[in-house]
Amino acid sequence: xxxxxxxxxxxxxxxxxxxxxxxxxxxxxxxxxxxxxxxxxxxxxxxxxxxxxxxxxxxxxxxxxxxxxxxxxxxxxxxxxxxxxxxxxxxxxxxxxxxxxxxxxxxxxxxxxxxxxxxxxxxxxxxxxxxxxxxxxxxxxxxxxxxxxxxxxxxxxxxxxxxxxxxxxxxxxxxxxxxxxxxxxxxxxxxxxxxxxxxxxxxxxxxxxxxxxxxxxxxxxxxxxxxxxxxxxxxxxxxxxxxxxxxxxxxxxxxxxxxxxxxxxxxxxxxxxxxxxxxxxxxxxxxxxxxxxxxxx
Numbered sequence: 001x002x003x004x005x006x007x008x009x010x011x012x013x014x015x016x017x018x019x020x021x022x023x024x025x026x027x028x029x030x031x032x033x034x035x036x037x038x039x040x041x042x043x044x045x046x047x048x049x050x051x052x053x054x055x056x057x058x059x060x061x062x063x064x065x066x067x068x069x070x071x072x073x074x075x076x077x078x079x080x081x082x083x084x085x086x087x088x089x090x091x092x093x094x095x096x097x098x099x100x101x102x103x104x105x106x107x108x109x110x111x112x113x114x115x116x117x118x119x120x121x122x123x124x125x126x127x128x129x130x131x132x133x134x135x136x137x138x139x140x141x142x143x144x145x146x147x148x149x150x151x152x153x154x155x156x157x158x159x160x161x162x163x164x165x166x167x168x169x170x171x172x173x174x175x176x177x178x179x180x181x182x183x184x185x186x187x188x189x190x191x192x193x194x195x196x197x198x199x200x201x202x203x204x205x206x207x208x209x210x211x212x213x214x215x216x217x218x219x220x221x222x223x224x225x226x227x228x229x230x231x232x233x234x235x236x237x238x239x240x241x242x243x244x245x246x247x248x249x250x251x252x253x254x255x256x257x258x259x260x261x262x263x264x265x266x267x268x269x270x271x272x273x274x275x276x277x278x279x280x281x282x283x284x285x286x287x288x289x290x291x292x293x294x295x296x297x
Contacts (some may be wrong), residue, residue: 124140
């Protein structure tokens with residue numbers, strides 16, 4: 001088995017005080033990378049750093065919420081000042097305020113969109129500028145969600161944010177290829193505090209957090225522990241993944257997937273175009289190609 005060696009690399013992982021972000025930070029450090037741990041919660045960030053350094057790794061904490069340009073630039077500056085360079089930016093941080101559209105308040109919407117979308121853009125931009133200055137490439141690893149791929153009832157702002165992040169992968173992987181930067185999204189599924197809010201999942205999350213095994217049917221369908229997702233982040237940070245860019249990877253439990261890029265599902269033509277009346281007639285032939293989002297029954 002080939003060992004992944006990140007001993008010459010420096011990574012920033014946003015939102016890494018707990019959950020998936022902490023798993024990413026610890027796995028990167030275990031592979032040899034120096035890590036800047038970022039979180040809003042100073043105690044949580046400190047605990048992650050303590051776990052990494054206690055295991056012989058290298059890490060420092062930088063407390064602050066992502067979104068503002070100032071935070072993003074501080075994270076990059078901290079990596080450079082502490083460890084001499086930056087090689088990996090993993091944008092994991094983001095707020096969650098589950099509301100249906102009719103109940104979504106402006107301040108809740110702003111918090112989710114600002115942390116996920118603006119936070120990803122500002123951190124990605126700050127990292128890309130550093131990568132360009134260094135002149136030897138880099139890795140942007142953006143964290144998406146199944147909600148951004150498929151939608152999720154009650155998650156208007158969150159699903160919109162995660163869908164936007166996938167859009168950033170499409171753009172940045174093209175824009176930054178010329179400076180040797182790869183850009184990929186990880187679409188994780190894991191038993192986290194967020195998963196515990198799903199009806200019927202709270203008990204499973206509690207059992208796993210207490211040290212119990214993940215039920216086999218969940219693992220097979222792609223839901224495991226936070227540690228199950230971390231190896232993909234490590235691989236995408238390594239020299240071995242230098243030719244992998246512009247992709248969206250589903251990962252969790254015992255399941256790995258590559259999400260398809262958007263493409264037209266059906267195309268037809270009419271010479272001279274359509275009138276409204278002709279569309280009304282032709283839609284009877286189009287409906288077989290439409291995907292229903294309506295509840296059954």
